[in-house]
Amino acid sequence: MSLTFPCIEGRYVAAVDGHEFFSSRKRCCPQCQTRTLTIEGQPVTESYHQGVVCHLVGEDLALALDVELFRPGEGERTAALRLLKRVFAAYPRFFDVVVADALYFDAPFINFCIDRNKHVIVTAKGDHRLLVQDAKGLFAHQPPGRWVDEKDRRTVHFWDEEGFTSCEGVKRPLRVMRTEETVRRRERIAGRWEETEATTTWSWATTLSKRQMSPRGLWRSGHGRWDIENDCFNTLAAHWGLDHCFKHEPTAIGDLLLTSLIAYALLQAFYLRNLKPAARTGLTLIGLARELDRGLVGCRAPGAESLARAP
Template sequence: MSTVGMGPKLVIGFEMYKPGQDPISKDEGELSVGKRLISSVVKSHRKLIDVVVYDALACNSIWINHCKNLGIDAIVRAKNNNNKSLRLAKKTVNKTEAVEVWVDEKGFEKVEVYQSTFTMDNVEQPLNFVKFAIKHKKKQRTQIMIVTTCMDMALKTSFKIIRARWDIENSIFNNLKRECGLEHCFVHGKNAVEAVLYLIFIASNIMQIFLVRRLRNHFTTQREMVRLLLKGLYLMKYKAELVFSSS
């Protein structure tokens, strides 16, 4: 689990899959682990998290009710879904007029926003169904649909959050694999693997905070930063004023 949007790309929690406890199927297993993870993070960082964003896997009453029971709001992608109430919400939105239209919004030619309030099966409180119809500069058209428990959040804020979710894959996860060795299994055994993961995430977080807070006006990659640090450590031994003596 990580932060999204502007600022350092921080990992704020992770959860191990538990064979025999979590479902075998990938989707159900991921959702089960996700519920356990969000419960753990909210317990540890109660004042840190207000909204959690997830992909279409979590567009169901189980995830939404779980988030509401924890006292946080949820924003999830809405794609093809067998939920009857959600299909009805899509039809309703398609027949309404746009509630907002944004021109030249973050590189897009135009974004039309459609909104409808509905009640999902097995969820007590009403939810917002929002469709962002996007016209790109090169005339392609795409759309993003979300379901959210945030009834008062500005639509532009919801749009920024759901688009920033891709940064988890494109920036955070890829950086952890390429630059931090996440794709390599250094040890075997549950406790050892968990300890190594903690070390990787802690090191990555420290580096991200350093880059954002100290080098905000100087763009550099994490790999280049590590190279410069190693070079500095190598040169230190040739500068007597920087060498500490214990004698």
């Protein structure tokens, strides 16, 4: 089986993002986070577990490299730095760009990556931020560039400048790119096909210069962060039990999460890299998992059905 990872203009990109795995009002453990809800006028304590995942951004394989659970009272950023320290050491050459949402748009995180020779792309949000104001002011006087993706029926206008030094405390000048993206869709409305348009705007700040990545590459990388939402969290939660607590114990929670991520990576690799296209016709990833499960029925350990399951 060969494993080659897709890159964007020669650069490998990984995303970091947080996720809440499960919550319970009945069970807790020493590593739970807690919140108080008001239900029927009464305060109720809910325990929950969140984690941050580092995930390669790619074309087909959804590949999570590692996960770090939040400790009680801890925020996403603290867990993410702990995770990235471990990932940078364990996979020093797997990727050279980290992409993250606006929560990570600040000097400590960007400098943390610069110090470890990684590039950063972060969503640049917040009108109170000097960098955002500077970029807005400059772009207001510039005509945008433009590209059109006929396949996706998408038109992208973009403004892209580098050399911004107004991100307080960041060790290096940053580049900012803003996009206005219009997607045309044909929708069935009241029995008739109609053309609709939806426009969204995005801004990213990055340590990558224009020479190091084109506007289109930066746009792909920035939106690649959605892979972690779609391929990792949503798919795994909807179909593969990511958000189910099989055993509410801190070590078990971490081990089962990692096992799920490894199993999902192996299953995708087998499906996409090993099965011939003809064999994949009519066989979904879930269908393959069911076939494998059926094949394993005969070799299940005695008593496997009675394994403890937390609600």
